């Protein structure tokens with residue numbers, strides 16, 4: 125009997141000890157929480173904006189506090205001096221529109237959602253293809269054929285369900301741009317064509333929204349912010365579009381996936397800096413080249429032009445125009461084309477490994493070989509964008525129907541002759 129009482133007593137003693145230890149730990153935790161709160165408060169004060177032209181919050185989220193879940197999720201950036209709770213709240217109350225869910229748009233969307241931007245809009249008219257996956261890391265194999273905007277939204281929702289993501293699977297053009305853009309605080313240009321670049325620039329100037337513009341091709345990339353803090357717009361620097369035949373895109377020129385990652389991450393960074401009013405430095409053009417040393421160069425941008433047709437003192441462009449006509453090409457445009465099956469219909473018999481009735485001439489040699497082409501070529505086929513340039517050159521010197529075969533030898537190998545070697 126006494127043994128049982130002794131055992132009970134020692135258990136009570138243990139429990140009492142445990143209880144007091146828990147109380148002590150509880151007190152220590154309270155002190156630690158207080159310390160962290162003070163630190164956050166302090167950091168928030170450091171990051172108070174010093175500049176007057178703040179980006180107006182259009183997210184309409186009106187969140188004044190962070191939940192426990194958000195403290196845990198964003199803890200590593202909350203303790204950053206100059207960012208803190210006030211930076212996090214600004215991100216939470218910011219809406220950002222990403223135009224293009226391709227090589228640039230993918231990292232932009234992932235990093236902005238992960239960082240806690242309150243609302244992300246993602247626009248893309250296209251669907252996911254296997255050749256996108258080498259760099260468009262927001263998509264995956266199971267999403268082939270799915271709308272890029274929807275695929276991006278699915279990834280974002282899995283990554284951060286606190287981020288409100290709106291997917292627009294549409295072609296952004298003059299008829300819809302302003303209406304959509306006006307709902308956002310910041311716009312990211314992650315597209316790949318000149319017409320959309322001018323469209324976004326004009327719409328952002330008209331709506332008074334900063335535009336974070338990026339581009340990447342081959343091993344190189346560029347980053348600029350337009351229409352921000354009194355700086356220039358795209359038209360101040362480039363009043364006229366380049367000739368359409370001088371523009372090369374990734375499907376023709378190629379691009380290393382990491383290069384789009386570098387530029388996309390920098391676009392996300394600039395957007396975060398704008399949203400949180402972090403110091404951003406002067407208006408610069410940042411140039412990245414994977415094959416140069418140093419990898420980055422920064423060039424001061426020319427200032428805003430007083431006589432800019434769009435943002436100047438007496439603007440002549442006061443509404444969105446026809447950008448396909450202005451640029452001579454649009455997001456969907458190519459040279460006059462014929463698809464491989466159409467071409468197959470016109471020739472016979474099929475000859476393996478060589479396209480029948482065709483000769484293959486490198487673009488550089490083409491101007492010197494017009495006579496040869498005249499004699500021997502009925503229809504032309506060279507790969508990629510070169511063939512579109514070739515069509516333009518030939519149209520100037522040859523009469524008759526000159527067309528570019530869509531997809532060239534690669535598409536021929538897919539749709540007509542699976543044994544035709546591709547490269």
Ligand SMILES: Nc1ncnc2c1ncn2[C@@H]1O[C@H](COP(=O)(O)OP(=O)(O)OP(=O)(O)O)[C@@H](O)[C@H]1O
Nearest residue numbers: 224225226227248249250295296315316320375455
């Ligand atoms: N006006 C526009 N409206 C909506 N989406 C656009 C517009 N212009 C371009 N885009 C989208 O921007 C993205 C640009 O990304 P990127 O060049 O990496 O992709 P891509 O066109 O799939 O590449 P590839 O040329 O290799 O097929 C594309 O997904 C394209 O559909």
Ligand SMILES: [Zn+2]
Nearest residue numbers: 357360432435
């Ligand atoms: Zn301008």
